[in-house]
Amino acid sequence: MLALAAHALAEGQNKPEPKDLWLEPFIPASSWKPCADQHNWEPNEGKNGYILVTANGGMNQQRVAVCNAVVLARLLNATLVVPKFLYSSVWKDVSQFSDIYQEEHFINYLSPDIRIVEELPKELQSLDLESIGSIVTDEDIRKEAKPSFYLKNVLPILLKNGVVHFLGFGNRLAFDPIPFQLQRLRCRCNFHALQFAPKIQETGALLLQRLRQHEGHPGGPLDHYLVGSYAEAFKRQNQSHPKKASRYLALHLRYEIDMVAHSLCEFGGGEEERKELEAYREIHFPALTLLKKTTKLPSPQELRSEGLCPLTPEESILMLAALGFNRKTRIFVAGSQIYGGRSRLIALTNLYPKLVTKENLLSTTELEPFANFSSQLAALDYIGCAAADAFAMTDSGSQLSSLVSGFRIYYGGGKMATIRPNKRRLASIFTKNSTIEWRIFEQRVRKAVRQTKHVQTRPKGRSVYRYPRCKECMCRTE
Incomplete structure (x- = not known):
């Protein structure tokens, strides 16, 4: 199927992309405005301890x-x-x-x-x-x-x-x-009170500058929140060389070994893969290892059919190709320490030559202050994903994907497209991918993703960080 995708991308590299590919449903989405900064109570004295x-x-x-x-x-x-x-x-x-x-x-x-x-x-x-x-x-x-x-x-x-x-x-x-x-207050803390430290903002602004391939960018509320005054600083430094911004797609590959091991899924690596993941679980998830021994759990096949397995890098790229992102699309991959090694990621550049990571865009010297600090590196990925023209998540349960998609709703003004795949539906399509034509595969994937592309208020019991369209976080203007 990857070969079919490569052929389709090569043939259609000058073909126009679907009109809604980089867009959200603007009118209903733009009717919600941020308002979690508003409050009407007295400060808490904190006198109970x-x-x-x-x-x-x-x-x-x-x-x-x-x-x-x-x-x-x-x-x-x-x-x-x-x-x-x-x-x-x-x-x-x-x-x-x-x-x-x-x-x-x-x-x-x-x-x-x-x-x-x-x-x-x-x-x-x-x-x-x-x-x-x-x-x-x-x-x-x-x-x-x-x-x-x-x-x-x-x-x-x-x-x-x-x-x-x-x-x-x-x-x-x-x-x-x-x-x-x-x-x-929960929304106010998440969307306003937690701003990244200056060194993260400065490097994050540099990352965005290189992702957009231009010297200056008008930015917006989201840029200001993510990188503060550094966005304006870079703009002032380079305003004598104005260039049009390049749009980019961010892809969060939640396919690190901890996610893969915890999912209890299988990914085609046979006995060697099973042994490696089981050894990892015994060290890092002992409770899950014990549960496997004492309880009958769903099989890997059942988990996959229910859409409970993370998308592999190959499945993620197939989804993007089927949706119509052309071969020239600039793709920023977050979470690039993928299970299976960098060779697996490099293979994807055969389909999308402009696929990059923060490690590609920032020099060793620029990344050195963040070495061995996974949370600070995650913050850079967070910035790259949140500010993207379009953002594709591959695992709806991922905290980064949830928080990023919520930020894009809260600060995006209804203009920031987010791709939220229905993994159960995609799993059904992928299991048949060796027996269907690329055209049919393309149609089914587009239909499965379009069905998730709608503006909805926060469902009861769901996270305000991911679904901020509710009266506590955002105000409706119509």
Whole structure:
């Protein structure tokens, strides 16, 4: 099928692309405007005690945890200590909050909502939090617990001991039901309070400049949020050489070994692949390994038919070719440490010669400050994806894809196209790809993706970070 795609791209390189390929449904999408910055309440005094949070996971999981912690501080009338990030054996990154975000902006922006301090008062720093029962882990809180759970179970600990430490704090606060202002605070934190640190913004602006292949770019609200004043700085430096911007497509390949191993899917690598992924699971996902031994789980074939397997790099590229992106399309690939090695990524350039990664666009010297800091590198990928003219996600469950697509809705003015594949439908198409003509494959893929390209308000219980079209985050103008 890759050979058929290559032939089709070569034959149609001067053929016009489908009219809606780079577009969102503009009229319904543009009727929603950002308004999470609005609030009408008094600042929280934080007099009930202090909340410590040590967030786990990668950059995007940690971001969600920080937003939830901000809401809990308001809910419990507590003072939030600037969150810390837990070292992970998967991510292997020692980055802390101020390495990724602007700490002063975070504290000041949220000062009308909650009280935030850099550290615990000295009299509380010597407490043995475990012995006094002030450590609360993810095991103590069910996933997406309601605010009432915290008022009933955590507030008494806070009032008794003066401090509560949420250790490994993940996705532990419900999206519904939750009071309007608390939900809005969640949006305010995500879309306004968390701005990347200056060194990330500066390198991110350089990345965007090279992706767009021009010296100056008018930018917009999203550019300003992502890279701050650095976008304007690059524009001023080069305004004597104006060039028209080149549009680009960003593709998030969530196909790193942790995702591949955790999916329990198979990807055509036979016994060698099974042994490698099982060994990885035993080290990094021991609970999943145990579950496999004690519980009958769906087979890899069943998982794939249900659309629960991540798209492979080859499937992702086939999808883009079938949608009509021509051979000249500039494609930025995020998450480029793909399972199977760089040779797998290089093979895709046979179809799209202008396929690039941040490693291609930034020099070794420019990337050196971020070496061994996976979360900071993820922030650069985040910037490249969020600012793209079109963004294609390959796994709808990915936190980066969810957060990026939400940002594009919130700041994009209805102009930033996002491709959200229905993996179950695509799985059905891909299983037949060796027996159908390219023209039929193309038609089926386009239909499957077009069905997901619509403007919708946030479904009940779903993430406000991914679906910000709701009264708490955005205001409708019609």
